[in-house]
Amino acid sequence: MTAAxxxxxxxxxxxxxxxxGDLSISLSETYQQALMGCGAIPVVLPATxxxxxxxxxxxxxxxxxxxxxxxxxxxxxxxxxPPRVRGTVTVTPDGxxxxxxxxLLIDEVFRQRKPLLGICRGHQMLNVALGxxxxxxxxxxxxRAINHRRMDRRSEIVHEVRLTRGxxxxxxxxxxxxxxxxxxxxxxxxxxxxxxxxxxxxxGIVESLELRPEAAGMLPxxxxxxxxxxxxxxxxxxxxxxxxxxxxxxxxxxxx
Numbered sequence: 001m002t003a004a005x006x007x008x009x010x011x012x013x014x015x016x017x018x019x020x021g022d023l024s025i026s027l028s029e030t031y032q033q034a035l036m037g038c039g040a041i042p043v044v045l046p047a048t049x050x051x052x053x054x055x056x057x058x059x060x061x062x063x064x065x066x067x068x069x070x071x072x073x074x075x076x077x078x079x080x081x082p083p084r085v086r087g088t089v090t091v092t093p094d095g096x097x098x099x100x101x102x103x104l105l106i107d108e109v110f111r112q113r114k115p116l117l118g119i120c121r122g123h124q125m126l127n128v129a130l131g132x133x134x135x136x137x138x139x140x141x142x143x144r145a146i147n148h149r150r151m152d153r154r155s156e157i158v159h160e161v162r163l164t165r166g167x168x169x170x171x172x173x174x175x176x177x178x179x180x181x182x183x184x185x186x187x188x189x190x191x192x193x194x195x196x197x198x199x200x201x202x203x204g205i206v207e208s209l210e211l212r213p214e215a216a217g218m219l220p221x222x223x224x225x226x227x228x229x230x231x232x233x234x235x236x237x238x239x240x241x242x243x244x245x246x247x248x249x250x251x252x253x254x255x256x
Contacts, residue, residue: 005062005250007040010102010122012069013047015093023047023094031067031119034230037240038247049100051108058108063115063221063250066102066122068228071186073099077133088137088185103129110218115249117242118209118224120184126224127209132192138185138205145203148182155231158182161207167198168210168223172245173238180207180227187226194218199225221249 009032011025025047032042042065045057058064070092074081076099081089092098102122106129109116118126124134138145150158157179163170170176178199188206191197194215199208209224223246229239 002251004039004041005247005253006060007035007042007063007065007247007250008045008057008061009035009042009065010045010067010098010105012067013092013094013098027067028230030228030230030233031065034233034240034243035065035247037233038243040243040247040250045101045105047094047097047101049097049104051104054101054104055108055112058105058112058114061114062253063117063246064105064109065246066105066116066118066125066224068120068122068183069098070121071136072121072124072128072134074134074136076103077128077189081136085136085140088140099125106130113219115221115246115253116219116223117221117246119230120226120228123209123224123226124186124188126222127188127192127195130192130194132195133189135187135189138187142187142203142205145205146201148187148201148205149185150182154181154183154228156181157232157236159201161199161201161227163199163208164197167208168221168245169198169208169225169242172223173241175238178238179236180225180229181231182227184226198223220253221246 011027014024035042195209197206198210207226229242232239
């Protein structure tokens with residue numbers, strides 16, 4: 001029997017946990033269920049900014065998943081935001097530790113060449129880590145955009161995205177259009193040099209990223225999405241296929 005691949009998941013950080021009111025890491029069961037449903041074993045990255053410990057965690061796993069959560073600190077991709085825009089940004093409550101931890105994690109993923117899947121904040125964090133920027137507030141900066149923050153329907157399809165023909169996302173799902181949920185108020189701005197859009201909504205928001213063909217050798221698998229397929233995977237085969245494709249890449253990574 002083939003051993004199930006271990007998937008390292010970077011969790012969210014909560015302001016107050018149940019025990020003593022300390023900072024707490026949290027991880028929605030939906031990520032775990034989506035991975036286990038495809039034969040993977042999810043393990044959680046500890047709350048550390050030690051490069052050595054993060055490197056050891058990456059080395060013991062066959063793939064890495066970056067999850068959703070609070071906004072990426074805008075100081076990482078641009079300074080001088082207008083006060084009105086800065087007021088819309090809600091960063092993690094740990095003084096930037098999650099941002100640093102995930103920057104180190106992404107760096108280790110590339111150094112060790114492990115498959116990577118980024119979801120929502122993870123999609124944005126990947127772009128920032130590789131030199132791209134974000135749109136801090138879609139509503140205020142892109143008034144013609146649709147409402148992308150549908151928290152009332154976070155586990156339901158609310159709009160469509162167009163997939164780039166021949167993209168990894170298109171190949172995995174077998175689709176040219178994909179119905180998605182949407183719970184974000186920020187978006188990818190300038191796409192980082194090694195990446196290219198793999199999907200977009202009709203208002204121009206980048207909904208997925210992958211490596212450019214000339215950079216494809218950097219990792220065995222890289223895909224990021226702005227939506228939350230883990231909240232749809234139990235009902236929609238095309239969203240389940242995202243985790244299946246990622247898990248299969250992790251199985252192949254184990255054999256290398």
